[in-house]
């Protein structure tokens with residue numbers, strides 16, 4: 591992650607890509623990826639006689655990777671998927687290596703994991719360079735995020751990064767920020783809807799009342815209040831990005847604690863989200879109704895609700911994330927009903943984001959809209 595002048599430049603460049611009017615133009619990509627997911631589930635159900643156990647996480651990861659590859663790399667999205675596959679392996683290798691970061695110098699040792707990290711970094715750089723070359727030869731009216739990054743690389747603040755570093759680092763940031771977060775957020779929403787069938791029924795009814803069984807458009811998404819409440823409550827109970835980091839820019843005092851310049855402070859979002867003084871005695875209970883009057887109605891100090899962080903460094907992609915979640919959950923709920931499989935083992939695990947260690951097996955059936963009208 592960058593800081594100072596370079597961060598300001600990158601933030602300005604990326605922020606405008608995720609304003610709501612831009613995200614609106616991404617809706618067709620999101621719907622296409624959600625349809626691919628539901629078609630894959632339909633195929634499994636057909637082969638298994640109408641009811642099947644589906645490990646949903648890999649489907650949701652494909653959904654999320656496909657969207658971010660297309661949004662970021664446009665026509666070169668297949669190569670983008672390859673970049674993201676390598677980045678996913680890099681993420682695993684980095685989380686393995688970070689178990690040992692408390693021992694100084696270990697990241698420079700020629701260990702198996704460090705060599706793997708180096709190999710993956712080289713592979714990612716050469717793939718991205720290849721895509722950039724391709725982009726430079728393409729029609730620039732077909733704008734995607736990579737175009738903006740390439741454009742942004744022509745005005746990097748002096749002595750902060752080379753053009754190559756700038757492009758590669760921004761592609762990596764988008765991947766790490768966008769891919770796994772959205773996939774695990776959707777996974778936890780499905781888990782909570784599976785174990786709270788009353789909410790599954792209620793949200794499905796709302797979706798069908800608004801859409802009449804058609805693919806939801808942008809205005810319809812805005813009317814899905816109960817679905818929004820379920821997503822907000824899921825992000826409260828299980829925030830996918832549970833740690834927010836800030837570095838002290840100068841010596842400071844936080845109540846009676848002296849903090850020296852350069853100290854990195856870790857804010858544990860789930861502790862804020864589970865605090866009974868802020869949320870009431872049912873702080874650890876799934877209760878989407880608490881969001882019936884928005885975030886300020888749910889929490890004593892609304893800025894303590896921070897699934898997307900806070901302040902000037904908050905998540906630039908939150909509009910995209912919310913639209914992705916609403917579209918995929920609407921299509922899944924309209925087309926299927928599901929229960930938690932007895933094979934599920936609850937073991938949230940930290941891999942920069944918090945996801946289920948052993949995937950999420952759901953028992954899925956087709957939902958017959960007409961029969962239930």
Ligand code: HEM
Nearest residue numbers: 767768771772775831897898899900903904905906907911
């Ligand atoms: C449910 C999904 C997501 C969650 C929970 C999430 C959460 C977060 C959090 C907690 C931060 C740190 C904020 C802070 O330090 O205050 C962050 C940063 C960021 N997110 Fe997201 N995010 C999600 C999806 C996305 C998507 C789809 C994108 C699209 C590209 C994205 C792009 C970013 C970027 C670029 C940053 C760094 C911002 C900066 O440093 O200025 N995120 N996100």
